[in-house]
Amino acid sequence: MTKKQSKLEANNLDAYYGDFQALKNINIAMEEKAVTAFIGPSGCGKSTFLRTLNRMNDYIDGFRIQGQILLDGRDIYATDVRVDELRKEVGMVFQKPNPFPKTIYENVVYGLKIQGIKDKKILQEACEKSLQQAALWNEVKDKLDKSALALSGGQQQRLCIARALAIQPSVILMDEPASALDPISTAKIEELIHELKKNYTIVIVTHNMQQAGRVSDHTAFFYMGELVEYAKTKTMFTSPSDTRTQNYITGRFG
Numbered sequence: 001m002t003k004k005q006s007k008l009e010a011n012n013l014d015a016y017y018g019d020f021q022a023l024k025n026i027n028i029a030m031e032e033k034a035v036t037a038f039i040g041p042s043g044c045g046k047s048t049f050l051r052t053l054n055r056m057n058d059y060i061d062g063f064r065i066q067g068q069i070l071l072d073g074r075d076i077y078a079t080d081v082r083v084d085e086l087r088k089e090v091g092m093v094f095q096k097p098n099p100f101p102k103t104i105y106e107n108v109v110y111g112l113k114i115q116g117i118k119d120k121k122i123l124q125e126a127c128e129k130s131l132q133q134a135a136l137w138n139e140v141k142d143k144l145d146k147s148a149l150a151l152s153g154g155q156q157q158r159l160c161i162a163r164a165l166a167i168q169p170s171v172i173l174m175d176e177p178a179s180a181l182d183p184i185s186t187a188k189i190e191e192l193i194h195e196l197k198k199n200y201t202i203v204i205v206t207h208n209m210q211q212a213g214r215v216s217d218h219t220a221f222f223y224m225g226e227l228v229e230y231a232k233t234k235t236m237f238t239s240p241s242d243t244r245t246q247n248y249i250t251g252r253f254g
Helices: 046-052 083-089 104-114 120-133 153-166 183-196 209-215 233-238 243-249
Strands: 006-017 020-031 035-039 063-071 090-093 171-175 201-205 218-223 226-232
Touching: 006 046, 006 201, 020 046, 020 063, 020 201, 020 218, 020 226, 035 046, 035 209, 046 171, 046 201, 046 218, 083 090, 090 153, 104 120, 104 153, 120 153, 153 171, 153 183, 183 201, 183 209, 209 233, 218 233, 218 243, 226 233, 226 243, 233 243
Parallel strands: 035 201, 035 218, 090 171, 171 201
Antiparallel strands: 006 020, 006 063, 218 226
16 A cells, blocks of 8 residues: 655644743654544643644734644745635634534535635535535535524534535644534544545544544644654554553553
């Protein structure tokens, strides 16, 4: 089997909030059309790192980075990179479902309308395709004009995934996408991740070690701002090379 291309890379990445160093010399290459999970205790830097991958931290006063993040070999922090263009390429799904107080249809096509697309046929097709990809179409196809806020938590999260897919990114970042959901909804999100990796590169932050084991191809263990270990998920969970990883995975701290 041929090795997959790396889609996203961090080279010698340091990140700071003011004087506090949140990430220390991160080096990682994430495979295209695969799922990479970030695990580690709270406050270890995994969400900070996830948010550097589509420059979500740019909004935070005092945040700065040193080093490089490459998407398809291009430095996303280069001065000529337009952040709005980057975010079309790198979509994001947050911890809590955050649908807009609009109809289901308007939620899905929101990003396309922002881009200036007005053609009803294009919008309708994109809505249906994205909802099908997010495994939600059959549940909502007869109520596209109803408020998205009337959906269950699990449906809302799949709607947010559909919204991210509608603008046709190549990478989807997920910050603990199932932590606010019940076990049945969580299982649906995990099935969906498995399906989506056929076409997308997915990076997921999760506190749930079993979830990392179920959904990811590779796992990165962060601790106190450092990337301690990065390996195939099966390898990491059966024979980690660092004792800190071993201790975290076996529940000695966390």
